[in-house]
Amino acid sequence: MTRKISALMLGVSLVLASSQAVAHGHHSHGPALTEAEQKASEGIFADQDVKDRALSDWEGIWQSVNPYLLNGDLDPVLEQKAKKAGKSVAEYREYYKKGYATDVDQIGIEDNVMEFHVGKTVNACRYAYSGYKILTYASGKKACATCSNASRRIQKRRSLFSLAITPSRRASPNISISLWAMSPRKRC
Numbered sequence: 001m002t003r004k005i006s007a008l009m010l011g012v013s014l015v016l017a018s019s020q021a022v023a024h025g026h027h028s029h030g031p032a033l034t035e036a037e038q039k040a041s042e043g044i045f046a047d048q049d050v051k052d053r054a055l056s057d058w059e060g061i062w063q064s065v066n067p068y069l070l071n072g073d074l075d076p077v078l079e080q081k082a083k084k085a086g087k088s089v090a091e092y093r094e095y096y097k098k099g100y101a102t103d104v105d106q107i108g109i110e111d112n113v114m115e116f117h118v119g120k121t122v123n124a125c126r127y128a129y130s131g132y133k134i135l136t137y138a139s140g141k142k143a144c145a146t147c148s149n150a151s152r153r154i155q156k157r158r159s160l161f162s163l164a165i166t167p168s169r170r171a172s173p174n175i176s177i178s179l180w181a182m183s184p185r186k187r188c
Contacts, residue, residue: 036049042141043137043139043141043142043143044141044142045142047134047142050132050134052131052132053132054129055109055112055114055127055129055146055148056111056112057146058109059109059110059111060108060109060110061106061107061108062107062108062109063105063106064100064104064105065100066100066101066102067105069096069097069100070097074096078092078093078096103118104116104117104118105117105119112126112127112128113125113126114127125150126150126151127148127149127150127151128148128149129147130147130148130149131147132144132145132146132147133145133147
């Protein structure tokens, strides 16, 4: 699996190197979301609407957004957020520095195995689904964390945060994976 993911990572790196890496604006990578999916992506959903998700919903290569936050590539997104809310760009940057902080460069997910890439070091472990948690923030918005247990000690538990609350490969581009950025008290 490491070879497959390494080859795929090379391809992803070449694509990323040939395009500017910035956060998503108002564009799509697939079919339009339904009204319920759109509301869920905004953190508005009923708890009973959340469904179990398989780890396979996240198969692929996932890259940390932390480097983009630190190098300023996400500044246009922070500027847009600051226009709509009561926080400054600097306040948003500090807020997201805490949430996105990680030493993990990329994560590969395939056949219930997660590979964690830190520099040239790769650690892999098989995970089994163990349920989900619904988090409600002070703002009243919600997020759903899909929880998985490791088959060995390498990475004990992981949570996948998604803007989608039901199984859907279509929603994958809208996923925010905060596996490595979660504080221990918020882990599943």
